[in-house]
Amino acid sequence: MVQKNLTFIKILPLVILLSVLSNSQKVFAQQTKKKATHSKTTTKRITRRKTVAKKPSAPVFRFRTVIIDAGHGGKDPGAHGRYSKEKNVTLAIAKKLRTAITEQIPALNVVMTRTTDNFVELHRRDDIASENKGNLFISIHCNSNPEKATAENGVVLLVYGYHRKGEQMEAIRENASVFLEKDYQKKYKGYGPNSAVNAILLSAYQQKFRKQCIRFADLVNHEFKSVDGRHSHGVKEQGVLVLQQSAMPAVLVETGFINNSKDEAYLNSSEGQAEIVQSIIRAIKKYKKDIEQQKN
Numbered sequence: 001m002v003q004k005n006l007t008f009i010k011i012l013p014l015v016i017l018l019s020v021l022s023n024s025q026k027v028f029a030q031q032t033k034k035k036a037t038h039s040k041t042t043t044k045r046i047t048r049r050k051t052v053a054k055k056p057s058a059p060v061f062r063f064r065t066v067i068i069d070a071g072h073g074g075k076d077p078g079a080h081g082r083y084s085k086e087k088n089v090t091l092a093i094a095k096k097l098r099t100a101i102t103e104q105i106p107a108l109n110v111v112m113t114r115t116t117d118n119f120v121e122l123h124r125r126d127d128i129a130s131e132n133k134g135n136l137f138i139s140i141h142c143n144s145n146p147e148k149a150t151a152e153n154g155v156v157l158l159v160y161g162y163h164r165k166g167e168q169m170e171a172i173r174e175n176a177s178v179f180l181e182k183d184y185q186k187k188y189k190g191y192g193p194n195s196a197v198n199a200i201l202l203s204a205y206q207q208k209f210r211k212q213c214i215r216f217a218d219l220v221n222h223e224f225k226s227v228d229g230r231h232s233h234g235v236k237e238q239g240v241l242v243l244q245q246s247a248m249p250a251v252l253v254e255t256g257f258i259n260n261s262k263d264e265a266y267l268n269s270s271e272g273q274a275e276i277v278q279s280i281i282r283a284i285k286k287y288k289k290d291i292e293q294q295k296n
């Protein structure tokens with residue numbers, strides 16, 4: 001009996017230890033289970049929250065308004081050809097473009113910066129674009145060079161940007177109309193005949209539209225080249241004032257050299273104008289599709 005009791009006393013700590021161990025295992029198992037359940041609930045909650053966040057609260061983006069800017073006008077004739085003036089060619093093309101958009105892309109609103117032969121200051125053109133909440137600004141122009149008659153021909157697409165000196169030919173010519181405006185130095189932050197390009201290069205342009213400007217310019221350029229067979233000088237980045245202040249992607253289309261006899265005839269013909277308009281229309285359709293897919 002004494003012997004039995006002694007053995008019991010000897011093994012008692014072992015029994016206690018085993019019992020404690022077994023209990024702690026149970027507790028650990030319960031805790032792990034709890035943790036697992038908790039983490040499941042958290043995952044569920046997060047998933048639910050994600051589902052809620054995915055519901056579109058922002059309105060769907062729609063490309064709604066295109067601004068068409070007929071270059072020059074009134075006391076600013078722009079470049080001269082042998083018999084025609086840039087301001088008349090740009091207005092004729094711009095009006096045809098408006099009609100074509102209304103007929104072929106009825107979902108788009110068209111706003112013109114001028115519809116008659118009047119002088120509209122460059123900054124006012126940008127104001128019209130912003131006031132009407134444009135999604136794209138298309139400025140129509142004709143190119144020319146200092147020669148009286150040139151062999152140079154074809155299209156150039158300009159987007160606003162920084163570029164090396166000497167490659168600003170189009171920008172300098174297209175910006176020249178500011179000298180016909182009162183207080184142009186105030187309005188265009190120090191822009192003047194001597195500070196010319198530097199002032200524009202230093203000004204802060206919102207680079208956020210750069211990619212979209214280049215995309216649209218590339219599309220128009222592609223249509224001119226591949227469909228109409230026009231010669232192209234490509235897409236250039238230059239300090240063009242009318243593109244600088246836009247609150248939207250903006251592209252200037254140099255539709256041809258008005259002081260090249262063949263280009264001048266093409267620019268003044270109804271066939272030539274219709275071709276230019278249709279190329280821009282195809283580019284707008286592709287751009288609209290692209291941008292709406294990207295943003296939604």
Ligand SMILES: [Zn+2]
Nearest residue numbers: 071078141142
């Ligand atoms: Zn021009």
